[in-house]
Amino acid sequence: MNRNFFSRIVLIIAFTLTGIIPSVQQAKSAEDSNWWLTPHRLLQTNLREIDATMDIDKYVREVEEFGANIVLFNVGGIVANYPTELEYHWRNTFMKGDLVGETLKKLHKADIKMIGRFDFSKINEKYVANHPEWLYVSEKGEHVNYNGQVHTCVMGGYQQDYLLEILKEALTKYPLDGVFFNMIGFPQVDYSRNFHGICQCENCKESFKDFCGLDLPKHDGDTQALRKHQQWKSIQVDRQFGRVRDLIKSIRSDIVICTYTTEHIDLIRKESGAPLGRETWDDVERAQWTLLTTENKQLANTTVHFYQMIFRHSAAAPYLHSRRLWQQMVNGAWLDFYCIGPLQRLEDRAGIGPISNIYRFHAANEKWLLDTESAAEVGLVCRDGDDYWGWVQILSENHILFNLVSFEYSDLKRYRALIIPESGGVKAEDARALDAYVEGGGKLLLSGRIPNKLTCLGQPVLKKTWPLRHSMYVRIRPEDKAELDVDGLKDFDLVQLRGDFHQYEPASGTGRMLRLIHDVMYGPPEKCYYRSVSDIPALLLRKHGDGIAASFPFQIGAMYREWGNLGHPMLAVGTLDNLLQTGRRVKIESSPLLEATHRRDPKGRFEWIAFYNHSGRLENSFHPPIPIDNVRISLKTSRPIKQVTSLTNRTRLTPSDNSSDEMQISLPRLNVFEVILVEYGR
């Protein structure tokens, strides 16, 4: 989605509704006030109180050299890093002058923005005697004092009112560009993960009683009260953020509000902090899904420098950070890196080089990276589970450029093909949308059970579901190989099948491919063979309207994820390419360890194909990737190409034949990452 475009549309609608026609200048300034919709490069140096003594000039220089254009900087809450005049705001005792004021002035001079970080979840123990009603009360009836910081409650006066005083002071004293809130809501644990339960303070008790007439429950209390408590909590957080937003925006409308929720804020914060990374494509999903499902907001998904809370000074592998940042960047989100203390005091600096390489690349190529939209032509419906992640891997490894899509938020018609993992769970209304999609010429591929209400496959009758633990195979017959037309299948006459297999009686006019082998003996090798191949198809195909639908009646993605057998992806790719004839605009010949992304300028002046090299990963380590040579790319285009450039080293690549409608180029070497830019003439 082109987010700037979206914001413009919203503005135009808003102005039209109010009967005001904006002048170009008005529209422009309103657009500038949503500056955060443009991807920025955020560096969070989460300052300890002792960092007030850091060298500020060096700090600013390091931020610049790192390639960031915005910092997330500790301003207030637990510790005030400026000379606050408020009685209950703890002034940093290590600070000599005005840390926020001096740093902000220097950052702004260097054209770097600052988002102020505030944490109101705790207050210094020196203040609590005067205001016990501000505090969180555990289920044991105790306050929680963690290293001299005492937990406060959302419903207490500190978070309800004093917070606004602190924000007002900071935001009127300093021209901060944004505000970030840490530790929002109703936490029930402390930093050591000790569980303290639902807050039992008088404010909570009273407000909850007013809300539903019930007594405030404990975490193991009555189910109905706990359900009500969930509702009540979200109403309270919503109300509090609404008030905070009103205050901030009344001071200056261009102050960005950022935190971990989605309501009343502008910039959504998330964290990739699992020490070994989670899924290889976790950050692709976070970026694509967040930007798809939250209108007119942006995402700052931070890659967390350290392993865990208890090892805040030791870092996760450099090329894990590199991968995460790359995946956020090429999917249109912010770059965001978070470490403890300023860079000048970092004691594990191994990642700084690879990380800032990506920041500097983004800085040098803003023209091509800031305002783009996905050009992928295959949609993968976003779900959870093994089948979904298996499909992500199949598509990525085979360089089938895809977008995560949702029935609710995506324009399905824009995709040449749609893939539905775990398709049995598709709702009736979504099945109708899929029928219309196929009717209009779409190519649909299902994995798993066929949805009951789906008609484009002729509503085949489910005869039996073969159970999970039955030893089975899928026979790939010579005629299947001929039609699937994938070279590698010459070495496969079968692939294993574990998991539910849905045996259908297909409707007339349905193509039946592949065959189920279920008559399998296993045990001692002498007795390991099958005696027959059934006539039950393992792939159904049917034309419907102008399109075509196909179904693997088992979760083929889950098979690949669980076993990594190379036959399953070949069946999937052959189906997409040669049975459904999806037609790829971009073809890439290279290692499966190369991840590709395709985006374009909304105005059509350029498009690019980005590559990331995953080859450095071995077990728990992420090493520098091994260079991949001679990456061949072909791109179908009907327009005259002005030039093709490799953006990492600014070299021109010469298409082998620029006269036909299929341009061929070769990238001599892919090191860690690359963007191949294709510019068009007028």
Ligand SMILES: [Zn+2]
């Ligand atoms: Zn409370």
